Amino acid sequence: MKTANSRYASDFIPSPNHDAREGNVVDILVLHYTGMSSGLAAQDRLCDPEAKVSSHYLIYEDGRTLQLVDETRRARHAGVSSWRGWTDINSRSVGIEIVNGGHDFGCPEFPLVQIEAVIRLCRDIQSRFPIQQRHVLAHSDVAPGRKRDPGEAFPWRALHEAGVGLWLEPETIVPGPVLAVGDRGDGVLRLKANLRDYGYGLNATDVFDHELTDVVTAFQRHFRAEKVDGVADFSTLGTLERLLAISRAADSRS
Secondary structure, eight states, X not given: OOOOSSTTOSEEOOOSOEEEOTTOOXXXXXXXXXXXXXXXXXXXXXTOTTTOOOOSEEEOTTSOEEEOSOTTEEXXXXXXXXXXXXXXXXXXXEEEEEOOOGXXXXXXXXXXXXXXXXXXHHHHHHTTXXXXXXXXXXXXXXXXXXXXXXXTTSOHHHHHHTTOSOOOOOOOOOSSOOBOTTOBSHHHHHHHHHHHHXXXXXXXXXXXXXXXXXXXXXXXXXXXXXXXXXXXXXXXXXXXXXXXXXXXXXXXXX
């Protein structure tokens, strides 16, 4: 039987759905929810050659962790995606599927024991690869027009407090002017530039279009989950600017 890369994986259940990384350095960690009726259904799909999808790890609700693809191989978990101008995120990432029904099943809470297992595994993976905290990402961060996982119910704050991922307390939601679909001008240009600077893929027009709505929504799911509406209000803009300041400072030290 193949040996798991992580000591926290209880079993290695090989998926056939993987290929070569082609020499890319692993520097991104992508978290998903399975979005299916059960963990077993998700496991079966991730190991089904007909489905052609996979992840490196699968974490059940009780914290049981399975490895499906060796970390040296390119698992097929992110699909069409981008981050900081990079495409083919699969080639430079480790993917973790977390058993949870997601939006199609009422966004159930993630059990504490499961999140503890996620944290342990993430920290273990980061001990082997040069993954910056800002590169611990949601599937929705790298594919905002297609994906919503792991969703606004995912406890990013708990991960950050355990040393996994970049997060901060969001700015307070207050009444005031907003940027929304149809707006255009310097404010939209600045918002897009800041989101691109953080990592999101966006065009450079001055129009608040549906692509920007998807990206703002993804940003809110990760960093301002109290209100996820795709509208760039004071809280969203301020939270983004503070995150940028932190990430730029980290870049200058590296």
